[in-house]
Amino acid sequence: MSALTVEIEAAGYGPATVLRDVRFEVPDGGRLVVLGANGAGKTTVLRTISGLCDAVGSVRLGETELLGLPPYRVAGAGIAHVPQGRGTFGDLTVRENLLVGGATRPRREAVAAADRWMERFPRLGERSGRPASGLSGGEQQLLAIARAFMSAPRMLLLDEPSLGLAPKITTDLFATLDELGRETGTAMLLVEQNAEVALGIAEDAVVISSGRITVRGRADELRDNDDVRRAYLGV
Numbered sequence: 001m002s003a004l005t006v007e008i009e010a011a012g013y014g015p016a017t018v019l020r021d022v023r024f025e026v027p028d029g030g031r032l033v034v035l036g037a038n039g040a041g042k043t044t045v046l047r048t049i050s051g052l053c054d055a056v057g058s059v060r061l062g063e064t065e066l067l068g069l070p071p072y073r074v075a076g077a078g079i080a081h082v083p084q085g086r087g088t089f090g091d092l093t094v095r096e097n098l099l100v101g102g103a104t105r106p107r108r109e110a111v112a113a114a115d116r117w118m119e120r121f122p123r124l125g126e127r128s129g130r131p132a133s134g135l136s137g138g139e140q141q142l143l144a145i146a147r148a149f150m151s152a153p154r155m156l157l158l159d160e161p162s163l164g165l166a167p168k169i170t171t172d173l174f175a176t177l178d179e180l181g182r183e184t185g186t187a188m189l190l191v192e193q194n195a196e197v198a199l200g201i202a203e204d205a206v207v208i209s210s211g212r213i214t215v216r217g218r219a220d221e222l223r224d225n226d227d228v229r230r231a232y233l234g235v
């Protein structure tokens with residue numbers, strides 16, 4: 001069964017239409033990568049799913065129609081969104097950031113889950129009481145991802161998680177995402193500029209150009225596609 005069915009006829013910001021005819025599905029537990037140049041509309045796809053854009057069409061999580069719901073209800077339906085730039089709260093401690101992610105769960109359950117995540121990622125645990133602003137880029141991205149998992153989502157939206165990270169940190173981060181996805185069965189929609197690592201952990205991919213899907217296929221096919229290689233793999 002599809003976790004997420006996206007059938008966007010048009011979407012954008014008020015009178016500015018950015019996306020046209022963007023359609024794809026992500027199966028339960030599956031992973032789809034969205035590639036595309038700067039300004040192509042990748043972030044707008046994720047923001048439309050999260051209820052942050054004006055849109056016509058349908059976006060469903062399982063049977064539930066999400067278009068028209070306010071963002072907190074989209075989150076409540078089972079979507080966790082790690083925005084571009086991570087969206088952690090710098091003034092809050094690491095632990096408080098995690099608890100924000102678990103705000104829809106009973107307090108005791110959220111506290112226990114936060115403890116589990118800090119055990120899972122000792123670098124977060126060691127900094128539990130410190131402001132998130134003091135973390136390195138890689139640690140902040142880990143915190144943003146752990147915070148997203150705090151809501152036990154069915155579907156995780158990730159907007160350029162590798163942005164600003166060194167290559168080794170990026171490789172580690174994607175290995176962690178791969179592991180977490182396997183353990184939890186959470187489906188992922190991944191927007192990335194780093195096509196090589198992203199295609200490496202996904203089954204399917206689409207390329208967006210000027211707000212439309214121009215290429216779609218299996219991730220390994222796209223890795224071998226000459227146009228994709230030239231544009232996104234730098235070879």
Ligand SMILES: Nc1ncnc2c1ncn2[C@@H]1O[C@H](COP(=O)(O)OP(=O)(O)O)[C@@H](O)[C@H]1O
Pocket residue numbers: 013016018036037038039040041042043044045
């Ligand atoms: N808040 C906004 N209001 C109006 N236009 C926007 C807004 N945010 C982005 N856009 C426009 O939408 C287009 C796609 O942006 P975006 O989805 O951020 O692209 P990408 O994530 O692929 O770099 C760009 O032309 C951008 O200028």
Ligand SMILES: [Mg+2]
Pocket residue numbers: 042043044084159
């Ligand atoms: Mg973007």
